[in-house]
Amino acid sequence: MADMPKAAIVGIGQTEFSKSSGRSELQLAAECIKAALDDAGLQTSDVDGLITFTLDGSDEVGVTRCLGIDDLKFTSRIPQGGAASVATICHAMSVVESGVCDVVVIWRAMNERSQYRFGQPAARGSIPVGGGTGFMEWCMPFGAQFPASWEALTAQSYMHKYGVTNADFGLVSVQLRKHAATNPAAWFYRKPITLEEHQASRWIVAPALRLLDCCQESDGGVAVVVASMARARQLRQTPVGIFGAVTSMRFNHEIISDYYHSADLTHLPIAERVRQRLTEACGIAPTETQVAMIYDNFTPQIFMQLEAFGFCRPGEAKDYIKDGNLEIDGRSPLSPNGGHIGEGYIHGMNLVTEGVRQARGTAANQVADVRHVFLASGVAGAIIGAC
Numbered sequence: 001m002a003d004m005p006k007a008a009i010v011g012i013g014q015t016e017f018s019k020s021s022g023r024s025e026l027q028l029a030a031e032c033i034k035a036a037l038d039d040a041g042l043q044t045s046d047v048d049g050l051i052t053f054t055l056d057g058s059d060e061v062g063v064t065r066c067l068g069i070d071d072l073k074f075t076s077r078i079p080q081g082g083a084a085s086v087a088t089i090c091h092a093m094s095v096v097e098s099g100v101c102d103v104v105v106i107w108r109a110m111n112e113r114s115q116y117r118f119g120q121p122a123a124r125g126s127i128p129v130g131g132g133t134g135f136m137e138w139c140m141p142f143g144a145q146f147p148a149s150w151e152a153l154t155a156q157s158y159m160h161k162y163g164v165t166n167a168d169f170g171l172v173s174v175q176l177r178k179h180a181a182t183n184p185a186a187w188f189y190r191k192p193i194t195l196e197e198h199q200a201s202r203w204i205v206a207p208a209l210r211l212l213d214c215c216q217e218s219d220g221g222v223a224v225v226v227a228s229m230a231r232a233r234q235l236r237q238t239p240v241g242i243f244g245a246v247t248s249m250r251f252n253h254e255i256i257s258d259y260y261h262s263a264d265l266t267h268l269p270i271a272e273r274v275r276q277r278l279t280e281a282c283g284i285a286p287t288e289t290q291v292a293m294i295y296d297n298f299t300p301q302i303f304m305q306l307e308a309f310g311f312c313r314p315g316e317a318k319d320y321i322k323d324g325n326l327e328i329d330g331r332s333p334l335s336p337n338g339g340h341i342g343e344g345y346i347h348g349m350n351l352v353t354e355g356v357r358q359a360r361g362t363a364a365n366q367v368a369d370v371r372h373v374f375l376a377s378g379v380a381g382a383i384i385g386a387c
Contacts, residue, residue: 002283003387004365005241007096008091008232011040011225012353017187017344020114021219028221029058029109030066041236042103045079049104051091053084053347056108056168063107067121074101082295082370085348086380090245093382094227102231108349109221119219128267144192147298148214148298149150152205155300157265159208162315166207169299170198172334173212173341176296183364185217187344213299215340222349224356229387237266242361243372244282245382248273284383285312288375291358291367292332293351296339305376306332336365348377359386 003093013035015021017027037044044067050060054077064072074095078084085108092104129385144150158164177193180186192210199209211245232239248270252384262269279285286292288311294305303317311332312320336344337354355373373386 002235002243005243006227006229007093007226008229008239008241009224009237009356010227010232010235010237011036011038011042011248012223012356013039014185014222014279014346014350014353015109015220016149017185017218017220017346017350018113021111021221023109023117025056025109025221026062026066028111028219029056029063029107029223032109032221032223033067033105033107034065036105036225038224042225044068044182045070047105048072048101049082049092049095049101050074051078051088051104053077053081053088053105053108054079056106056110057085058109071272073105080379082297082348083377083379085295085352086245086377086382087247088228088374089242089352089361089375089382090247091225092224092379093242093245096226096228102227104226104228106349107221107223108347110346111219112345113217113219115219125295148209149202150297151300152208152351155208155267155298158300159306161266161358162318164303164318166210167212168197168318169194169208169303169371170210170215171318172296172299172302172326173198175321175326176335176339176342179334179336180342181342181366182292183337185364186338186342187218188338188342207297208300211272212341214295216342216344218344218346220344220346222346222353224349224352237324238360239357240384241387243383243385244278245283245380246274246277246281248277249379266304267314268308268378269303270379271305271376271381274376274379278381278383282383284372285310286374286381286383287332288378289372289383290333290370290374291336291355292326292334293355293373293375294334295348295351295377296335296341297345299341301378305378309376310372310382328367335365336363336367336373351375355384361386
């Protein structure tokens with residue numbers, strides 16, 4: 001039985017997701033933070049903590065100036081790309097539970113589509129937009145210059161071991177585009193696809209990834225406000241408690257190109273460790289939740305994370321998906337907002353806001369009887385629910 005959470009998500013905010021925002025990343029950050037504070041019924045003067053990604057282009061001084069935040073007790077930045085998304089929840093929970101801060105704002109704002117493209121090759125010899133600790137010197141000379149190429153190397157190992165095809169991966173795209181088609185905030189609102197359309201999309205890295213296996217590069221901003229449960233009870237929204245939030249950073253882990261952390265590239269030891277820690281921390285396993293907000297930068301990641309987080313056994317994700325388990329009325333509805341492939345890609349943070357809406361019961365594609373929501377970004381996991 002899970003204990004009553006001591007920290008809660010009390011506000012969420014996001015801008016539109018577009019190909020060209022027409023404004024700076026700092027303005028996007030200010031807009032989504034203001035929207036999240038308004039959602040919570042808080043003022044900028046209430047904020048005493050800020051958390052974002054190491055990759056975020058807006059610094060804390062700029063954010064405080066834009067919003068009029070007077071005095072901060074705590075700031076932090078989380079390394080890596082989208083894996084940082086749920087890790088920010090872990091940091092915010094810890095800061096609030098320890099009493100260091102009363103109200104912590106998490107934000108991520110980027111013009112990934114109009115200003116730069118994570119999906120494009122990095123300049124030779126440079127550090128990629130996605131960060132890294134030197135692995136590029138081993139990738140760039142051999143043509144592995146962009147995220148899809150890194151993902152494809154792992155995906156092909158999985159395909160070979162379990163007899164999976166790109167058409168099997170396409171089932172994830174079809175599912176997420178189906179969800180996005182009925183979400184007015186989604187990039188692909190009213191634009192579902194068939195498996196035949198997926199298979200007709202051009203190859204990005206054959207035989208693993210087609211265009212429709214890749215997330216939708218987007219401009220936009222997302223913010224989340226975390227406060228103590230005592231404070232949350234006094235605010236506008238029903239508190240969405242953080243029952244547990246954990247991370248794992250294992251030896252030789254390196255963003256998408258995790259080629260050295262395990263002798264077997266067909267499974268995710270980090271995600272398996274996150275599942276274990278999260279279950280121990282809150283007494284709720286990922287499989288006991290009613291919604292699965294799982295990071296979908298590329299479709300093969302959903303296959304491997306479903307297995308690592310215990311939804312099915314190794315090699316069984318293909319059949320688990322085919323059986324309809326990721327549908328809105330399935331055993332583990334996957335990202336009812338359409339995820340990164342269907343709604344937009346703000347480095348995992350729009351999966352967090354959708355998880356909060358599901359817990360509140362206010363989502364566009366609302367899952368019935370939601371008690372707990374699983375948030376996952378590979379190296380981090382959290383379980384949240386209305387309290």
